[in-house]
Amino acid sequence: MTDRRYWIGFNLVRGIGPAKVRALLDHFGDLGAAWGASHAELQAAGLDRRALESLEAARTRIDLDAALASVERAGAQALCWDDAAYPRRLREIANPPPMLYVRGDLRDADDWAVAMVGTRRATSYGREVARELAATLAAAGVTVVSGLARGIDAAAHVAALEAGGRTIAVLGSGVDKVYPPEHEALAERVIAGGALISDYPLGTPPESANFPPRNRIISGLALGVIIVEAGEESGALITADFAAEQGREVFAVPGNIINRNSRGPNRLIQQGAKLVLSADDVLEELNLKMV
Known part of the structure; x- marks a missing residue:
């Protein structure tokens, strides 16, 4: 089951966009493993120095549980690439957004x-x-x-x-x-x-x-x-x-x-x-x- 906390976490990291998220998924298999990876492991996954520094700083300041709770308090959903509700047309484009925040419902x-x-x-x-x-x-x-x-x-x-x-x-x-x-x-x-x-x-x-x-x-x-x-x-x-x-x-x-x-x-x-x-x-x- 997708752990949305890690998707939200990476969404909060400056300098890590769709292409880097895709590379991390390909390398680690899931974003939870990528979030907890060492500096050397992240380098091996292809992150450049700036992205590495940004991620390592973010991991010390972001409370993933609190981030997920704030989405829920806002009456929003966090949809990831692999969610059935993620828009099919959008998934077809080059480098679609890894995550969407949605208020309302998609059908x-x-x-x-x-x-x-x-x-x-x-x-x-x-x-x-x-x-x-x-x-x-x-x-x-x-x-x-x-x-x-x-x-x-x-x-x-x-x-x-x-x-x-x-x-x-x-x-x-x-x-x-x-x-x-x-x-x-x-x-x-x-x-x-x-x-x-x-x-x-x-x-x-x-x-x-x-x-x-x-x-x-x-x-x-x-x-x-x-x-x-x-x-x-x-x-x-x-x-x-x-x-x-x-x-x-x-x-x-x-x-x-x-x-x-x-x-x-x-x-x-x-x-x-x-x-x-x-x-x-x-x-x-x-x-x-x-x-």
């Missing part, structure tokens, strides 16, 4: 998911399109994945819930640190009708550096990603890049060529993204008509 039906992202400074057109697409997808039984941000993300989550569907929000902070703060009530609705997910430890603040890596989880959970509105420097385009790398379909909603928010999607379409005029375009492309 097998969430394998049939589509992500929708875009600018925080959405126009009325962008919000209306996001709502229409998300509501139709949710009504068709598709889980809508986004990032709980202002603008397009929030519109997608709300519309999916109002259509009676499921939605998943992936955070760039701990699942106990909802961002932006004004979306606390929305986060509770998402928990009731889906899940909040993060691979960042509890208590992690929403620092700007956290969001680009978070985007690979958004795309990894989904069969495809829809970009509704995004400027040329928008983080939504990072999600599109991850989707392409992961073999996911990239969709984009066309917009006014003189509106900055349309430059990202229009450029993606020019580069080969699937043009979206309705949710049916997405459902048909992904063979989700019968979900």
Whole structure:
């Protein structure tokens, strides 16, 4: 049986990411053995000096039982790679996060998911399109994945819930640190009708550096990603890049060529993204008509 304490412990160690966790598992067989290994044994497993120093310092300060208890007090689950509930689509990507913190619940039906992202400074057109697409997808039984941000993300989550569907929000902070703060009530609705997910430890603040890596989880959970509105420097385009790398379909909603928010999607379409005029375009492309 998986001892989640050690997975949480390694999640709290700076400098030990998915590739190193995989190497430790391959070498030791389980993370409990890796946690208790000697300096020489960890070196033999391939840890570099910085990772070794970080791990050895962490082992002296981290109380594994207390760390697990804090997850439970937060009303969260800690899901590991080998858990049956770990999202199947996400497990398929290169170097998936070893562990996810989840508030709410994940279901097998969430394998049939589509992500929708875009600018925080959405126009009325962008919000209306996001709502229409998300509501139709949710009504068709598709889980809508986004990032709980202002603008397009929030519109997608709300519309999916109002259509009676499921939605998943992936955070760039701990699942106990909802961002932006004004979306606390929305986060509770998402928990009731889906899940909040993060691979960042509890208590992690929403620092700007956290969001680009978070985007690979958004795309990894989904069969495809829809970009509704995004400027040329928008983080939504990072999600599109991850989707392409992961073999996911990239969709984009066309917009006014003189509106900055349309430059990202229009450029993606020019580069080969699937043009979206309705949710049916997405459902048909992904063979989700019968979900």
